[in-house]
Amino acid sequence: xxxxxxxxQVPLTQSATHDAxxxxxxxxxxxxxxxxxxxxxxxxxxxxxxxxxxxxxRWSLILSLMWLKAGLIVAVFMHMRWERLALVYAILIPPxxxxxxxxLMSMESDYTFWTRIVFxxxxxxxxxx
Amino acid sequence: xxxxxxxxxxSKLQSLVTDWSTDQETFKRVHWxxxxxxxxxxxxxxxFSCFLTSYMTVRSSTTMPWxxxxxxxxxxxxxxxxxxxxxxxxxxxxxxxxxxMALAVNYGYRRDRRMTALLMFATALFGLTFVSMQGFExxxxxxxxxxxxxxPWGAPQFGSSFFMITGFHGFHVSIGVIYLSTIAIKVLxxxxxxxxxxxxxxxxGLYWHFVDLVWxxxxxxxxxx
Numbered sequence: 319x320x321x322x323x324x325x326x327q328v329p330l331t332q333s334a335t336h337d338a339x340x341x342x343x344x345x346x347x348x349x350x351x352x353x354x355x356x357x358x359x360x361x362x363x364x365x366x367x368x369x370x371x372x373x374x375x376r377w378s379l380i381l382s383l384m385w386l387k388a389g390l391i392v393a394v395f396m397h398m399r400w401e402r403l404a405l406v407y408a409i410l411i412p413p414x415x416x417x418x419x420x421x422l423m424s425m426e427s428d429y430t431f432w433t434r435i436v437f438x439x440x441x442x443x444x445x446x447x
Numbered sequence: 448x449x450x451x452x453x454x455x456x457x458s459k460l461q462s463l464v465t466d467w468s469t470d471q472e473t474f475k476r477v478h479w480x481x482x483x484x485x486x487x488x489x490x491x492x493x494x495f496s497c498f499l500t501s502y503m504t505v506r507s508s509t510t511m512p513w514x515x516x517x518x519x520x521x522x523x524x525x526x527x528x529x530x531x532x533x534x535x536x537x538x539x540x541x542x543x544x545x546x547x548m549a550l551a552v553n554y555g556y557r558r559d560r561r562m563t564a565l566l567m568f569a570t571a572l573f574g575l576t577f578v579s580m581q582g583f584e585x586x587x588x589x590x591x592x593x594x595x596x597x598x599p600w601g602a603p604q605f606g607s608s609f610f611m612i613t614g615f616h617g618f619h620v621s622i623g624v625i626y627l628s629t630i631a632i633k634v635l636x637x638x639x640x641x642x643x644x645x646x647x648x649x650x651x652g653l654y655w656h657f658v659d660l661v662w663x664x665x666x667x668x669x670x671x672x
Contacts, residue, residue, distance in 0.1 A: 342552065342556065342649055343553070343556045343557075344553070346550065346553055349546060349549040349550055349553065350546075352546075352549075353542070353543070353545075353546035353549075356542045356545070356546075357539065357542060360535075360538050360539060360542060360666075363666070363667065363671060364531065364535045364538075366671060367517055367530055367531055367670075367671050368530060368531075370517075377672070380667050380671045380672065381667065383667070384663055384664065384666075384667035387663045388660055388663050388664070391545065391656055391659060391660050391663065392656075392660065394549075395545055395548075395549045395652075395656045395659075396652075396653055396656045396657075396660075397649070401477070402462065402466065402474070402475060402476070402477065403459050403460070403462060403463040403466075404462070404463055404466035404467060404473055404474055404475070405474050405477055405482065405485065407463060408473075408474075408485075408486075409485050409486075409488075409489055412489060413489070413492050413493070413496070416493070416496045416500070419496070419497075419500055420500055420503065423500050423501075423503065423504045424503065424504075424507065426504065426508075427503070427504040427505075427506075427507040427508035428507070428508075430504075430508035431507065431508045431509075431510065434508070434510045435510060438510075
């Protein structure tokens with residue numbers, strides 16, 4: 319293209335440490351592969367509901383498909399796998415703290431649930447009261 | 448950059464330590480806008496996690512039955528009731544928007560302005576479709592009597608969790624549509640030609656992929672669980 323040759327003379331380098339030309343430039347194919355994979359994984363997670371899986375099978379399937387999809391989006395679409403480790407760790411380590419919040423809140427909700435049962439005589443089917 | 452060249456000899460873990468301890472620039476060769484966007488997305492992760500954790504808390508502490516999302520969000524097509532149909536379509540639309548966005552970033556770095564803008568507009572259009580379908584879903588549920596304080600099928604916390612989580616996500620999508628359209632127009636006008644730097648497109652893309660990422664978790668925890 320004519321415009322491209324015209325731009326070739328424009329210096330691409332912004333600063334000593336940053337080279338725009340190096341940017342996150344990858345072959346297009348990988349995006350189509352990930353796109354397709356996300357479609358397949360989403361179909362699988364929909365089928366988990368459609369075929370009414372229950373119990374351990376249900377939530378283990380839901381969770382593994384969820385993490386696979388999340389991983390593909392962050393690693394490829396958001397280019398995390400090509401970033402420097404300093405940035406990767408700065409972004410991916412802090413959310414691990416959320417495990418503490420989730421653990422505390424699940425203990426708390428368990429306590430609330432049994433408090434309601436014991437003190438208000440409520441039960442899921444209302445038959446207890 | 449003799450230092451960086453020498454540093455390439457070190458292990459990756461070594462580079463992590465040196466980067467964080469050089470007392471100057473931690474995120475080397477990373478555009479400041481990109482670093483800031485990532486930090487914003489990190490904070491947003493905590494916000495959405497708080498919503499999802501609250502949802503977990505109210506759902507597991509209620510003594511009333513939780514409405515079955517499979518039925519609540521089902522649609523009746525030609526007399527057959529298909530579970531979660533609308534949500535499944537919305538999921539595929541959002542994934543496709545992420546796909547076009549990833550391509551837009553790529554064409555941005557190739558400095559193909561027309562293609563970049565075209566793909567970004569396509570992404571925004573997918574986003575708009577998503578929000579419209581969410582509007583349809585909200586209308587349907589409100590007509591059926593779902594309120595933040597109660598619903599006809601069981602635990603009243605269902606409504607508050609639903610409106611809070613999907614509302615906040617829909618708000619993010621709407622902002623994203625405006626954001627992407629703005630950047631796409633600037634790309635078309637050639638605003639980034641002077642510097643020849645199309646990282647702005649990648650930064651906008653990060654935000655958009657994050658919106659898709661959040662939906663992955665909402666889909667799993669709210670709709671499938």
